[in-house]
């Protein structure tokens with residue numbers, strides 16, 4: 001029997017397991033089955049809490065719904081922060097955790113959690129990719145790879161068709177990329193929709209995708225930090241950053257909700 005907690009961050013939902021004693025060994029197939037919305041718990045991904053190896057409080061492991069491990073997940077990091085904060089008594093207000101994308105921290109601020117993200121890298125603009133419904137496509141790695149395209153009519157966009165065309169484009173082979181579609185709705189406010197690698201569909205929110213899209217909004221319009229981001233699930237989150245010039249950034253933060261939904265146990 002596997003005990004788990006179901007959580008979501010702005011509608012991006014996760015199965016969370018406590019594996020601090022490293023007694024749980026799930027195969028890729030078992031993780032995919034747990035995340036299956038018809039045959040399992042149902043989630044966009046699975047988070048596992050493991051013991052840290054580098055002096056942080058915990059180690060963060062993240063698996064997409066297809067069972068493949070990813071370096072980071074922004075919404076997952078907020079849920080991981082809220083979950084691990086409760087593992088100590090009294091509840092911690094700041095938790096640090098190592099991820100494949102570096103050591104991050106989560107700070108509990110009222111009902112929200114703020115993640116201090118790793119510095120973005122590999123930023124590249126106006127990629128040599130032409131797709132019928134889209135304008136210029138940009139790329140940055142904000143913990144995981146993200147392509148961002150600005151579009152005129154976000155609600156009408158076929159995110160699955162266009163997202164898959166970018167995700168599987170030769171330019172991003174062999175690892176592929178997540179794909180975000182953004183439009184400005186105010187000077188420091190954008191709306192985005194995201195196609196997630198490993199879910200192979202649109203999710204209600206993607207934290208690392210919000211960070212990527214906000215950084216390009218700053219580069220393209222000069223909008224100052226923080227930038228508000230509306231996501232498909234209806235929430236508005238906030239991205240902070242410090243521009244260093246030459247399209248480099250530090251102190252990127254992601255602030256938004258992290259909600260506990262239910263706990264349960266399931267046979268695997």
Ligand SMILES: N[C@@H](CCC[C@H](N)C(=O)O)C(=O)O
Nearest residue numbers: 070073074075144206207208
């Ligand atoms: N949901 C995420 C990103 C999860 C990883 C992604 N699907 C990938 O494979 O790169 C987020 O909130 O950042």
